[in-house]
Amino acid sequence: xxxxxxxxxxxxxxxxxxxxxxxxxxxxxxxxxxxxxxxxxxxxxxxxxxxxxxxxxxxxxxxxxxxxxxxxxxxxxxxxxxxxxxxxxxxxxxxxxxxxxxxxxxxxxxx
Amino acid sequence: xxxxxxxxxxxxxxxxxxxxxxxxxxxxxxxxxxxxxxxxxxxxxxxxxxxxxxxxxxxxxxxxxxxxxxxxxxxxxxxxxxxxxxxxxxxxxxxxxxxxxxxxxxxxxxxx
Numbered sequence: 001x002x003x004x005x006x007x008x009x010x011x012x013x014x015x016x017x018x019x020x021x022x023x024x025x026x027x028x029x030x031x032x033x034x035x036x037x038x039x040x041x042x043x044x045x046x047x048x049x050x051x052x053x054x055x056x057x058x059x060x061x062x063x064x065x066x067x068x069x070x071x072x073x074x075x076x077x078x079x080x081x082x083x084x085x086x087x088x089x090x091x092x093x094x095x096x097x098x099x100x101x102x103x104x105x106x107x108x109x110x111x
Numbered sequence: 112x113x114x115x116x117x118x119x120x121x122x123x124x125x126x127x128x129x130x131x132x133x134x135x136x137x138x139x140x141x142x143x144x145x146x147x148x149x150x151x152x153x154x155x156x157x158x159x160x161x162x163x164x165x166x167x168x169x170x171x172x173x174x175x176x177x178x179x180x181x182x183x184x185x186x187x188x189x190x191x192x193x194x195x196x197x198x199x200x201x202x203x204x205x206x207x208x209x210x211x212x213x214x215x216x217x218x219x220x221x222x223x
Contacts, residue, residue, distance in 0.1 A: 043214035097167045101154040
């Protein structure tokens with residue numbers, strides 16, 4: 001599940017600013033984490049993943065940070081654009097052929 | 112390469128009926144997972160299949176079942192539908208040898 005105080009269900013960000021979305025995961029044995037983006041009426045879209053032997057991974061305009069000590073995951077989006085408006089989910093894989101998802105954060109980009 | 116396809120995209124049923132949803136994974140992907148998405152419960156794991164075998168099942172009643180065919184296509188069935196079964200049902204296929212799951216657009220089921 002997600003820890004109250006770390007996870008914000010909504011995030012409003014000015015276009016061009018950086019966004020940071022947080023997620024707390026529950027299973028210390030999880031070895032793989034994914035961030036998904038879900039737009040209205042669509043299925044979740046893979047953004048970026050990270051394995052537990054890493055603490056940072058960068059993609060195009062996105063960076064995922066993993067802190068295993070406090071079981072915390074974050075997604076940073078650089079220069080947020082209107083097309084980034086969506087619900088963002090973190091997911092963890094505990095090695096049992098399934099993903100466990102967080103509650104999601106709705107990101108709204110202000111023009 | 113075509114993505115995960117799900118049919119039908121929208122479905123309306125009444126309580127007590129049953130429904131079958133279909134999923135075709137990305138070509139070459141042999142693992143298929145199903146999830147239920149509702150506003151209240153979020154994304155919840157239903158089951159996962161690999162080579163026609165169910166490897167894991169979530170905490171759903173026995174009314175929810177699934178199967179996978181030799182071509183990796185999968186179906187899920189819900190019998191004796193209840194109002195609470197109204198949801199977006201998502202299918203995901205997994206890149207061979209990894210944990211990367213790619214989702215289809217989902218089937219929106221409405222139970223009246």
